[in-house]
Amino acid sequence: MDSDDEYVPNTRARGLTNAEGAYRWEDEYHRSWDVVQEDSGGSLAPAVNGIIDTAKRRKIKPMAPVHRGIIRNLVLVLDASLAMSDTDMRPTRFYSMISSASVFVTDFFSQNPISQLAIVVLRDGLAVLTSKLDGNPQTHLDNLAQLRKSQVSGQASLQNGLELANVLLSQTPQYNTREVLLVFGALMSNDPKPISQTIHKLVENKVRVKIIGLAAEVAICRQICTQTNMGESNSYFIALNEQHFQTLLSDSLTPIPVLKERESAAKSTDSAEPATAVRMGFPKRQLHSMSASLCACHQTLTKQGFFCPQCKAKVCTLPMTCPVCALTLIMSTHLARGYHHLFPLQPFNQTQGYKNPCFGCSVSLANRSQFECPKCHNIFCVDCDVFFHENLHNCAGCEVQNTDVQV
CATH class of the missing domain: 3.40.50.410 (von Willebrand factor, type A domain)
Incomplete structure (x- = not known):
């Protein structure tokens, strides 16, 4: 190679560049300012709100109701x-x-x-x-x-x-x-x-x-x-x-879903596989007592706790396995919070053009992303959408309709 020639590394052969000759890692930042566009009134609020709403809904994914183990x-x-x-x-x-x-x-x-x-x-x-x-x-x-x-x-x-x-x-x-x-x-x-x-x-x-x-x-x-x-x-x-x-x-x-081999084994048998009965206890809570008693979990004297319905031992918190009789001690709300995984709430569909406030919190939907429940067809803001999917695991609009039907 002559001294006047310039050495150019063969980055394209190594797969480091794209078809335009730029580095691949630069694609993510190429003209990133074009993502934020002004509206007809010259405001950036809709674009900024859209970016924030997209980040909030990133964890919401479609899930099919399948056989899962909640314990x-x-x-x-x-x-x-x-x-x-x-x-x-x-x-x-x-x-x-x-x-x-x-x-x-x-x-x-x-x-x-x-x-x-x-x-x-x-x-x-x-x-x-x-x-x-x-x-x-x-x-x-x-x-x-x-x-x-x-x-x-x-x-x-x-x-x-x-x-x-x-x-x-x-x-x-x-x-x-x-x-x-x-x-x-x-x-x-x-x-x-x-x-x-x-x-x-x-x-x-x-x-x-x-x-x-x-x-x-x-x-x-x-x-x-x-x-x-x-x-x-x-x-x-x-x-x-x-x-x-x-x-x-x-x-x-x-x-996680139940193992495929377990499901296939259950289907291959002539008779249905009997369900496993899990014994659980729902203890009573004692808020205040005149005298302190010994808890079975930490071996300390306390004036409040939960008493096992089987052996009457006292524990401090729930859920817990009873240290005396090994009975699973829970509350009814614990079962309800674990049950929602079997029937997950489906993602809402993004829509636009809705003039009324959010059905859930009554906040104005101007310059905000709007999401429609596929069952009750009510419109919600992104905060209600995220709250329903990550915390409540139920649609407020569907619950209102079910209540109206029962009444």
Whole structure:
């Protein structure tokens, strides 16, 4: 090559550029100011409100009513190896993971009140049980706060983490779902034995594994998720940034469908498979008492609590498994909050041209996005739409019509 020639790297051959010759990562920001357009009156309010409304409805997805297990047992496995000290997530991967996990625990028990969760940490080639399988969210939040004060160290071991999770879940009843949600930031695993043996145990115990990677894709993680989920490939994800990581965690709030092999086995039998009866207790609450009594869960003297209807033992919070007779203690509202997953509220259709206020909150819909319920055809604002789908799980317009019919 002559000295006057200019060297140009062959980026197109490497797939780094598009057809126009620009870098692919620039496509997302190419003329981004064209997204915001003025209306006929010269105002930017409609465009800005549209961007905000789109961000609010990002989590609303269409869901078909399928067979799901509403009594869940989930083991949250967190990577605390040296790979989690990277700063591609601020301030580090580890602290970002702990903050997102705290939000996930709160939302998990809000959406799945009769479920249980455990937390396992991977560091120094070991798997440490940080929080045992329990249905009290405050216990897990306190343990995560203590974990935040610790330091990352050593390497992670996928096999040890999955083995410990398998032992915890093997003690749960068969009618409960057995799930593992693993946050993995390393690119290698320090395993003492072939991990294929562990995968075989997970498949035998019907343990479903979902992995969220914080680095590049790892082949063994893909293999674990595929084999434990009956060949489905939608259980292994790579987080692109902090917001995407939180979105991937929030996707695990919805109970997973029942295993295909279980459904096919039930259909292949001549007679219908008998339903499993789950014994639960609805205890009475004592607000105030003249004298303090000992609670069975914390062994402390309290003047208020809930009394088990079977053994009369007192516990502090619900839901909880009775420490004396092992009866599941819940309230009727807990069943109602877990039941909505079986019949999810369908997304509303975006519309325009509606002049009246929002049917739900009576706010003006001028320069706001409008959404129509496909059943009752009432129009709502984006805030009511998000509230119905994420919290209430029912349409206010449909409920009013049902009430009118009953009256």
